[in-house]
Amino acid sequence: MNNGVVLADAISTFGFIVAVGIALFARFESPLVTKSVRLVFAAAMGLYVFVGVSNLLEHSGIAAVFDTYEDFAEILFIPAIAYVVSTMLQNQQLDTQAKTARLMRQQNDLLLNIVDTVPGGILVVGPTGTVTFANDGAEQLLGMTSDSGGSVRIEPSWTLVDTQTGTTTSLAQIASGGALARKPLTARWPDGTQTELVFSSTPMSAQGGELGGSVVAFEAAGHRA
């Protein structure tokens, strides 16, 4: 029976040595298997290499000096495996988050390209009337410039007049006035020139269902000096 135990110990030692080698040197090519995952898993397998060698020496009648330390090695095995698996799970979650963030950046870039390609003006106006974004079309039509910090400069200043009634209005009024479809407005510049525009706007709902400002779009309806 003792020969069977020695043979089993030899097979066990061989198997765990191969496992250490695979853990350290195999190509996993996965973000889940980081260097620390490899090292801790190899260490866990190494614990049973030690146990196997110790058993081989003991059951072959050569030496039992390592027998005392076997218990310490064995008790570390399961926690080490649990650490490896939980670390792989965390790595997967981090990888998913990174992929999601990358996808969102790509979608954001695509949307910005579309918005900047549109010949008309597109503005994002906050609930207080502050313009937080202006596309290239808005810059060309109304001299608005948007920087990466989210602030928009309006230069030179103009006033908006309802083309039909002649009453003065503002972007804040447009943004807080609910949905607007193809409203004709005239931009009057300080030098006396006028730009005929057609405005549309769509309110955005913020958290809690309250109005979170509007997306305002406009295009030139005509231009006269």
Next chain:
Amino acid sequence: MTYQPSEIADLILLIALGPVIVVALRRISLDVPWAGFVAFGAMLWSYVFTIAEGFVLPDLFNLFEHLGYAVAGLAFAIMLAQFASAMRAMGERPR
């Protein structure tokens, strides 16, 4: 009747952390190879027989314990090879 407290601790750790390991493995979007179940089953087998040998049939159960380690060693090696192969296949799959 001779068993060591650490043997009981090993078994308790496997029973307590085993479900945690299984749940975490299932949440990782990778199928656990069959060798993984064999490896952990063989470890459980060995932990049970190392305690049982202190009560009855010491020689036979000691052999069972060491056979369990032999199976576990080989199964862990196969499991890692299967994991590596499956992960490489996932990496090469067109997205």
